[in-house]
Amino acid sequence: MNQRFKDKRILLGVTGSIAAYKACLVLRLLQEEGAEVRVVMTRAAREFIAPLTFETLTGEEVVEGLFSARRIERTRHIRLAEWADGILICPATANLIAKVAAGIADDFLSTVISASRSPVIFAPAMDLEMARNPIYQSNCRKLADLDYRFVASGEGFLASGATGPGRLADPDRIIDGVATALLKDSRWAGKRVLITAGPTREQIDPVRFLSNRSSGKMGYALAEAAFLRGAEVTLVTGPTFLRAMEGIAVHRIETASEMAGQVASLFPASDMLIMAAAVADYTPAEPSDQKLKKDEANLTLSLSRTDDILTRAAGDKGGRIVVGFALETRDGELHAREKLKKKNLDLVCLNNPFEEGAGFETDTNRITLFARDGTEKCLGLLSKKDTAERILDEVDRLLAGGG
Numbered sequence: 001m002n003q004r005f006k007d008k009r010i011l012l013g014v015t016g017s018i019a020a021y022k023a024c025l026v027l028r029l030l031q032e033e034g035a036e037v038r039v040v041m042t043r044a045a046r047e048f049i050a051p052l053t054f055e056t057l058t059g060e061e062v063v064e065g066l067f068s069a070r071r072i073e074r075t076r077h078i079r080l081a082e083w084a085d086g087i088l089i090c091p092a093t094a095n096l097i098a099k100v101a102a103g104i105a106d107d108f109l110s111t112v113i114s115a116s117r118s119p120v121i122f123a124p125a126m127d128l129e130m131a132r133n134p135i136y137q138s139n140c141r142k143l144a145d146l147d148y149r150f151v152a153s154g155e156g157f158l159a160s161g162a163t164g165p166g167r168l169a170d171p172d173r174i175i176d177g178v179a180t181a182l183l184k185d186s187r188w189a190g191k192r193v194l195i196t197a198g199p200t201r202e203q204i205d206p207v208r209f210l211s212n213r214s215s216g217k218m219g220y221a222l223a224e225a226a227f228l229r230g231a232e233v234t235l236v237t238g239p240t241f242l243r244a245m246e247g248i249a250v251h252r253i254e255t256a257s258e259m260a261g262q263v264a265s266l267f268p269a270s271d272m273l274i275m276a277a278a279v280a281d282y283t284p285a286e287p288s289d290q291k292l293k294k295d296e297a298n299l300t301l302s303l304s305r306t307d308d309i310l311t312r313a314a315g316d317k318g319g320r321i322v323v324g325f326a327l328e329t330r331d332g333e334l335h336a337r338e339k340l341k342k343k344n345l346d347l348v349c350l351n352n353p354f355e356e357g358a359g360f361e362t363d364t365n366r367i368t369l370f371a372r373d374g375t376e377k378c379l380g381l382l383s384k385k386d387t388a389e390r391i392l393d394e395v396d397r398l399l400a401g402g403g
């Protein structure tokens with residue numbers, strides 16, 4: 001399990017919406033990822049869900065009113081505000097958002113928020129007309145301009161029976177929103193990171209193509225990990241079923257030549273390139289405009305070489321970091337070291353699709369890293385998310401001048 005919130009203290013504010021019951025799941029996910037969580041509920045929230053639920057899940061008293069603490073403790077709101085590395089309001093009602101936007105601090109939760117210097121993240125939930133209300137929307141804009149964060153509500157089936165905007169975002173997206181706000185890393189903040197992912201498709205005729213088994217999971221995990229460290233991430237992706245995290249700029253391509261075009265235009269303004277895509281080395285020399293008809297004879301396809309995108313970019317990389325992958329079924333170490341040198345790379349991530357839990361179409365990978373300073377690190381069997389973190393840690397070492 002990813003421990004993104006290890007050593008982080010998160011205050012979960014629950015306000016009076018029917019979505020309050022979903023806050024329990026969000027709380028569990030935060031804890032599973034290592035966070036220490038305390039809960040503050042508004043009076044209205046207690047109409048929807050009992051404080052005992054949160055007290056059982058956190059082992060801590062849930063505070064409600066400014067003056068209702070069971071233990072006498074002076075300036076408790078200030079101490080709680082200082083304690084929290086981040087405050088998540090989930091669900092956040094239009095009323096709470098309006099109060100914070102107006103600087104009102106008339107209950108325990110709004111007082112803690114006004115006393116906090118840590119990131120505050122709102123996960124709003126309300127009925128569709130309330131979500132469309134221009135006063136609510138202007139309050140959100142005002143808060144966003146003041147660097148408050150939002151995990152935008154989604155569209156869907158609402159408690160009123162209507163369908164539309166206002167539904168609390170999925171718990172996973174809320175957790176990602178908290179991670180984005182909390183886990184900024186100074187070395188990555190503002191870094192422009194270009195990542196490629198997925199397979200390419202090379203057209204044979206209008207209904208057929210040559211491709212490979214790449215799922216894109218490794219590249220998407222890298223994009224997400226870099227984004228959560230504070231980088232500005234651009235993802236150039238071949239066809240996959242994956243959805244990139246909100247905030248990542250996505251360019252969708254099909255062919256190796258389209259990917260080459262995108263990388264050539266985006267690389268000069270980037271600080272780093274990570275080529276995780278499985279780019280076709282060959283493309284049909286003469287793709288047909290019409291569907292090929294079969295006849296008695298065998299069909300021979302003539303293929304021409306595609307450009308090596310990585311070699312081209314790294315040849316002119318200046319001070320940029322360039323990371324490549326090496327997918328090898330034999331003599332991996334030898335080929336990985338060769339690719340590191342020949343392609344002028346800073347880091348090569350070697351994997352072997354024949355090894356159990358590695359390569360395409362899995363949620364895990366087994367990667368060995370070869371850095372430009374000659375160091376070699378075997379990461380072993382890890383989830384692709386954890387593998388992505390370890391690859392970025394290695395890049396971190398290179399950025400810090402450690403290689």
Ligand code: CTP
Nearest residue numbers: 275277279280306307308309310324325326327
């Ligand atoms: N790559 C690329 N452009 C290509 C082919 C590959 O940029 N036309 C990149 C891949 O994204 C990967 C690295 O090159 O980061 C190595 O890809 P791999 O398929 O392992 O090796 P190749 O260089 O294609 O060589 P070979 O297939 O002969 O092993």
